[in-house]
Structure formats: C-alpha cells, structure tokens
Amino acid sequence: MAMIRVEGLRKTYGDFPAVVGSDFEVDRGEIFGIVGPNGAGKTTTLKMLAGLVDPTGGTAEVAGRKAGDPAMRRELGFLPEESPLYEDMTPRSYLQFFADLYDVPRKEATERTEATLDRLELEHRGRRLGDMSKGMKRKVAIARSLVNDPDLLIYDEPASGLDPLTTNYVLEFTRELADQGKTVLFSAHNLYHVESICDRIVIMNRGEIIARGTVAEIRDAYGDTDYHVFTTVPVEGAAPDRSSQSATTRYRTVVDDMDAVETIRERAAAAGGEVVDIRTREQSLEDIFLELARETPPAAAAGEGREPAERRGGEATEAAAGGQDSDVDADADSDTDAGGGRTR
Numbered sequence: 001m002a003m004i005r006v007e008g009l010r011k012t013y014g015d016f017p018a019v020v021g022s023d024f025e026v027d028r029g030e031i032f033g034i035v036g037p038n039g040a041g042k043t044t045t046l047k048m049l050a051g052l053v054d055p056t057g058g059t060a061e062v063a064g065r066k067a068g069d070p071a072m073r074r075e076l077g078f079l080p081e082e083s084p085l086y087e088d089m090t091p092r093s094y095l096q097f098f099a100d101l102y103d104v105p106r107k108e109a110t111e112r113t114e115a116t117l118d119r120l121e122l123e124h125r126g127r128r129l130g131d132m133s134k135g136m137k138r139k140v141a142i143a144r145s146l147v148n149d150p151d152l153l154i155y156d157e158p159a160s161g162l163d164p165l166t167t168n169y170v171l172e173f174t175r176e177l178a179d180q181g182k183t184v185l186f187s188a189h190n191l192y193h194v195e196s197i198c199d200r201i202v203i204m205n206r207g208e209i210i211a212r213g214t215v216a217e218i219r220d221a222y223g224d225t226d227y228h229v230f231t232t233v234p235v236e237g238a239a240p241d242r243s244s245q246s247a248t249t250r251y252r253t254v255v256d257d258m259d260a261v262e263t264i265r266e267r268a269a270a271a272g273g274e275v276v277d278i279r280t281r282e283q284s285l286e287d288i289f290l291e292l293a294r295e296t297p298p299a300a301a302a303g304e305g306r307e308p309a310e311r312r313g314g315e316a317t318e319a320a321a322g323g324q325d326s327d328v329d330a331d332a333d334s335d336t337d338a339g340g341g342r343t344r
Helices: 042-049 091-101 106-119 134-144 164-179 191-197 215-222 258-270 285-293 314-322 324-337
Strands: 002-013 016-027 031-035 057-062 076-079 152-156 183-187 200-205 208-213 225-231 251-255 275-282
Touching: 002 042, 002 183, 016 031, 016 042, 016 183, 016 200, 016 208, 031 042, 031 164, 031 191, 042 057, 042 152, 042 183, 076 134, 091 106, 091 134, 106 134, 134 164, 152 164, 164 183, 164 191, 191 285, 200 215, 200 285, 208 215, 208 285, 215 285, 225 258, 251 258, 258 275
Parallel strands: 031 183, 031 200, 076 152, 152 183
Antiparallel strands: 002 016, 002 057, 200 208, 225 251, 225 275
16 A cells, blocks of 8 residues: 555645645555655655645645645644754653644654664764754754654655764665664755655656656666777777776777677677776666756646746746755745645
8 A cells, every 4th residue: 555645636825836736655564765856846746745745736645635734734743844843852751742732642653753863873862952063963964853653754854964974874764764664755956865765756847747767767768778888999989988097908889789799799809909897877867857847847848737947937936936955945944844834
C-alpha cells in the first residue's frame, strides 16, 4: 500500500501556478526525493502534503487519509528548511514540550529523544538553544520531527548549510530511519545527496514534474554515455591525452557508442597501433537535471502552466509572484514550530 498518493495536485496563488497537476505515489519504507531549481514548487508540494497549505485542486492522501486530516498529522514528522527554535529552551525542554503536544508519555518521550540525540551525537543538551551552532540546532529539529514516532517524515533540505561531517550524520540517520520502516519524503538542492540516499525521485521545474523514477531509470531515459578511447597512434578525431602520466604519448577519442569504439580499434590497428584503454563516462544526475531544467515543461508548452520568469517581468516578478513558494513557506515554518499551524 502506498504511504502517499497524489493525483492532479495543484496550488495557485492568484494567477500564478506554483504547482501544476502533480501525480505520484510514495511506497511505505521508501526514501522519495523531490528535486528542482528554486521556485520549482518543491516546498509548496511538501507543505500541501503536511497539511500546512491547502491545495487549489487535485487530491493528496497520506496513510489513507486526506492530507491535513488531524489524525494524519499525528503520524507525521515535518522538518522545514528554515526551522527556528525556541532559543531560551534547552534541547531537552524543547523536545519535551513537543512530546507533550503529542501526548507522548514522559518516560517514553525521554527515552526516545535521548536515543535520537545519542545517535545524532548531540552534546551539551543542557545548553540554551540560542547558544548552539546551526548544526546542533538542526539535529534538535530532526529529533523534534521524531518525538511522536511518526510513520512518515517530510524533510525539506535537512542538510542545508551544514558542514560535511554533520551532513553525513544527517544522511546516514535518514537512511537508518527508512531501514526501520519509516517513509521519508526528501527534498534537497545537493543532487549528490539525493542520488546517494533516495530510492526514487521526481524532478520538478516551473511547478511541473518533468522526470521520475530511480536514478538509474532517469539516466537510462535522459542521460548519455560517452566512451573515451585511448590509442597509441593518432586516429581521426583524436587529440593528445595531456592527462596521461606515461612517457609514451597517448591519444584520446570520445565517441558515443560501441560501434564507434570498434571503428577506432580498426583504424588504430591499420596505423600500426592499438587501443590501450577504454573509459566510460555516464552523465551525473546533476548533468541530466541541468539539461532538463533548460527545457520547457509540457504544461507550460501547451499554455496551461507557468510562463518563464522573463515573460513575467524577470527576476523581480519571480520573487514577487513565483516567490510565493518562499513567502508562504516562511509563514508556514513559523506556524509549524508553534504546534502545526495552517496557512490558506
């Protein structure tokens, strides 16, 4: 059974389409990634699923309930990209406060939060949150998302702005949560993080989903593979390999299929040389993402989606209209820490 089911999900602010007809499902125990450029509609999608923003159209179900249903929200852990904490509290008092909101018994709450903070290696648990580093605060925010032992976690940029060591802790911990059977909906700008941790992803651009699948499936569908063929003699299209440490000059030719590789082998042999190395280079997820982001999404091409920023007056209009994704998020984030407020 799917943990999340989304059909035709839309969100419009005035005449600005922030999310345009999204359809996807997320399986239980899966880490599902949503990626895209700024303003693509990622955070608005996450907030609709968390029940913090009401959709304009379409349906979103979480664990068989309508997104925003109070019973659903008790089974949800949400971590926004910007998550201000109550700075006069300590990690322990802050997490206990949220555990009380969820009616978690004191003993159970203490054991759970201490175990989580142990795993995240958070020290100084009696220190004021206002005196903690960004990385330490982020660990506390992650622990907050787990106080009610939710089945579903929605993490928006969980490692944003963190140092490499803390980022590694967060990513490893996220994978452990999925291994424990929890479902994680995960958004990030760092595509290496997405590639390393997500089971499946969707790529969004201008409010639309433009690609979906496992990373391997997306590579197969949209990526290219180059073959770098190294020979001892020059052949047509070859250039000296300046990266080689060998005393003997090698020549490199880049081709896109194995038939061309065989042609190079034959030409090298005819010239009295040979092929000494063949290296395969696949496009990274980032390469594919950048190519897809330059294309016009289907709904926009049909005149039903979002116009490019330049047609709406450039970046200033994007910030004022398209930035609804950011402006609404700021309000929703502050409401979230106050116990799960809603914006409409």
